[in-house]
Amino acid sequence: MQKTITVSAPGKLLLLGEHSVVYGYPCLVTSVNQRLYLTATLIPDDELQLEAPDVKINGYKKLYKDLGTGEIPKGARFIEHGLANFLRKYPFQGGVRIETKSDFSSQYGFGSSSASTVCLIKAISELNGIHLSKSELFEISYHTLLDVAGKGSGFDIAAAIYGGVLYYVTPGKVIEPIEVTDLSLVVGYTGIKVDTVQVVNEVAQLKTEKPELVHSQFETITTLVEKAKIALIQKNWSEFGRFMNVNQEALDRLGVSSAKLDAMVTAARGAGAFGAKLSGAGRGDCMIALVSSEKKNVVCEAVNAVGGQVIPIQTNVAGVNIEI
Numbered sequence: 173m174q175k176t177i178t179v180s181a182p183g184k185l186l187l188l189g190e191h192s193v194v195y196g197y198p199c200l201v202t203s204v205n206q207r208l209y210l211t212a213t214l215i216p217d218d219e220l221q222l223e224a225p226d227v228k229i230n231g232y233k234k235l236y237k238d239l240g241t242g243e244i245p246k247g248a249r250f251i252e253h254g255l256a257n258f259l260r261k262y263p264f265q266g267g268v269r270i271e272t273k274s275d276f277s278s279q280y281g282f283g284s285s286s287a288s289t290v291c292l293i294k295a296i297s298e299l300n301g302i303h304l305s306k307s308e309l310f311e312i313s314y315h316t317l318l319d320v321a322g323k324g325s326g327f328d329i330a331a332a333i334y335g336g337v338l339y340y341v342t343p344g345k346v347i348e349p350i351e352v353t354d355l356s357l358v359v360g361y362t363g364i365k366v367d368t369v370q371v372v373n374e375v376a377q378l379k380t381e382k383p384e385l386v387h388s389q390f391e392t393i394t395t396l397v398e399k400a401k402i403a404l405i406q407k408n409w410s411e412f413g414r415f416m417n418v419n420q421e422a423l424d425r426l427g428v429s430s431a432k433l434d435a436m437v438t439a440a441r442g443a444g445a446f447g448a449k450l451s452g453a454g455r456g457d458c459m460i461a462l463v464s465s466e467k468k469n470v471v472c473e474a475v476n477a478v479g480g481q482v483i484p485i486q487t488n489v490a491g492v493n494i495e496i
C-alpha cells in the first residue's frame with residue numbers, strides 16, 4: 173500500500189458576490205495559481221502529527237482518541253477536525269503525519285484553511301484506496317469548515333476542489349464551471365489580515381438592525397453576479413469591470429470596505445482598470461482590479477503608490493491535484 177502522497181490545491185479570489193453568498197445568493201470565484209501543498213504519510217501509531225510552519229505549527233501531535241477535543245491551536249483546527257470527520261466516515265488503522273507548505277501567506281485571504289482541508293481529505297482518502305468524487309470531497313471538507321468556523325458559504329472549498337472559474341450557490345447547491353480565458357487581475361494586499369467570521373457576523377448584525385438595507389444590497393449584488401456571469405462568458409471586460417464597480421458600492425453600503433481598500437480601488441480605476449473592488453470579507457485582505465494586458469503595469473504601479481502590496485497571480489487554474 174502507498175504510504176506517502178503529496179497533493180496541492182489552489183487559492184481563490186472572489187470576483188463578485190461576497191457576503192450575500194453566505195445567505196444563499198450566487199457568487200463568482202476564480203482559483204489562483206498560488207497553491208497549498210500537503211504531504212500525508214501513514215504512520216504506525218494512532219495519532220495525528222502535524223508540521224505546518226506557515227501557520228506556526230511545529231511538532232504538533234494529538235492522539236486519535238482526543239481529536240477535536242481540548243485546546244487546539246488556530247493553525248491546526250482545520251486539519252484536526254478534517255481528520256476527525258474523515259475517520260468517522262472511513263475509519264482506518266494507524267495514524268498520519270501531515271506536512272503543509274504554501275506558496276502564499278495565510279494573511280492574504282486566499283483561502284489557505286479551505287485549501288488545506290481539501291488537500292487533507294483528498295490525501296488521506298487516496299492513501300486508503302478511497303477515490304472520493306468531487307461532491308463527496310466537498311461534503312466532508314465543507315462539514316469541517318462549519319465545525320471550525322461555525323459559518324461560511326463554502327465557495328472557497330469549491331474553488332480548491334474544482335479549480336477554474338465557478339458560479340457557486342451555497343452550500344454547493346450549484347457549482348458551475350465557467351469557460352473563461354484571459355481573466356487578468358491585479359491583486360493588491362492591504363497588509364491587514366481580516367477575521368472573516370467576525371466581518372460576516374457584523375454583516376449579520378446589520379441585517380438584524382437594518383433588514384431592508386441589507387436585503388436590497390444582496391438583491392443588487394445578485395443581479396450583478398448574474399449579469400457578470402454572462403459578461404464573463406462573452407469576454408465583455410468593460411461590462412464585467414462596471415459590474416465589479418457597482419458591487420464595490422454595494423459592499424461599501426454594507427460597511428465592509430475601508431480607507432485602504434477605497435484608495436487602492438480608486439488608484440486602479442484611475443490608472444485604467446476596467447473595474448476594481450474588494451475581494452473577500454472586506455475591511456482588509458485584498459483588492460482586485462480587472463485589467464487589459466496594456467494597462468497591467470500601470471495599474472500595478474498605481475496600487476503600489478497608495479501602499480498596496482501587489483501579489484502576482486494567474487487566474488483560472490487546476491483544482492486539487494495529486495502531485496506525487
Ligand code: MEV
Nearest residue numbers: 190191324325326452453
Ligand atoms: C469571505 O472570503 C467571503 C464571505 O462571503 C464569507 C463566505 O462566503 O464564507 C464574506
